[in-house]
Amino acid sequence: MIPAAFDYTRPSTVDEAVAALAAGGEDAKVLAGGQSLIPVLRLRLAAPTVLVDLGGVGDLRGVRDDGDALVIGATTRHADLVRDPLVAEHAPLLAQAAAMVGDRQVRHLGTLGGSLSHADPAGDLPGVAVALDASFEIAGPGGRRTVGAGEFFVDFLTTALAPDEVLVSVRVPKLPGWTTHYEKFTRVAQAWAICGVAAAVRRENGSIAEARVALTNMGATPLRAGGVEQALAGASATVDAVASAAGRAAEGTDPPSDVFASAEYRGHLVTVLTKRAVLAAGGIG
Missing domain, CATH: 3.30.43.10 (Uridine Diphospho-n-acetylenolpyruvylglucosamine Reductase, domain 2)
Structure with missing residues (x-):
């Protein structure tokens, strides 16, 4: 049309x-x-x-080091995230997820800010932003303000952006001592996620000191799996401990039922993917 x-x-x-x-x-x-x-x-x-x-606003593109965080312009392309050395060093979870967005053509045109502002719950990057505790700089007629990822995603395809505001940049904290992984299940290659899990793990002395787990397509917005994170904190870094914690992944979620999967199936799938993501992030197994 x-x-x-x-x-x-x-x-x-x-x-x-x-x-x-x-x-x-x-x-x-x-x-x-x-x-x-x-x-x-x-x-x-x-x-x-x-x-x-x-596209003509040059200040909205690129990645720069800002001490304890990376600042990424909103119109930075997915393909640029995949190959940027600063992202690879300090935010590999973002690079890994960006490499799974659509196909090569989409990644060379699509932007980080566009994906986040569209706020599709099946999109890969919103959940990653939540897992990394990113924050968003927004410009509007009244000046600039900063919104955390947890407050930015309001509802299905709805964000904290007002109609006259522009997402300027994304601030991604560096996480020294943490390791990460993104696990995604799709109906076919290059499709939206039926379910996805972004995991970040910090280990100490053979145990999991802290973990962050964010879920894709398990509700109207990306969600933190609080029950999993609570169960993993201080747990031994073993397959059994991770599997037990992953069993809580569906708690508090409201996954959709559609032509691709039922809510019940997604509830089962998210436990499987959570286990895989945490094991891979923590180098456990």
Whole structure:
């Protein structure tokens, strides 16, 4: 199908982008990589009056070291995350998950900020952002503010972004002493996750001192598996201990039932993937 008619603007600064969104009102949309927006436009599931293309805002791209964290521009491509040496060194979980997004063509066009702002619960990167305790810098008419990943994802396809705000960057804390892994199950290659698990583990003296586990597609937003994290804290770094903790992965979740999997199946699958992810992250087995 052909999209409905719209106006198009390509600002060169963040302030210009915010002003364009404010002028366009609730019917304005941000265009980053377009991998989520363009299909929706073609199907006329959305009909914005204005598209604000962020491709000309150079300040929104790239990865930089900021002491105890990495700061990643919102329009940084997935493919850039996969091959960036700073991400590989300090946030390998993000690079691993970005390598699983769509296919090669999608990864060379899609952006980190676009994926996070779209907030599809089956997307790979929102759960990773939650597991890494990332925070988001947002620019709007009233200035800039910072929102943690746990508060950024509000509901299905809904974030804390106001219609006249732009996601500027993602701050990812470095996690020295932690090891990570992302486990994903799909119906076919290059598809959305039926279920996914992002795990980060810190070991001390043969035990798991601390763990973070975030779940993909187990509710309307990415979720922290609090029961698993509680069970793993101080547990021995053994297969049996991890398997026991993983059995709590579905607690407090509300997975969807759709043509790809039932809620019951996802509830079982998440325990399997959680065990795999934590074992791989912790080098256990």
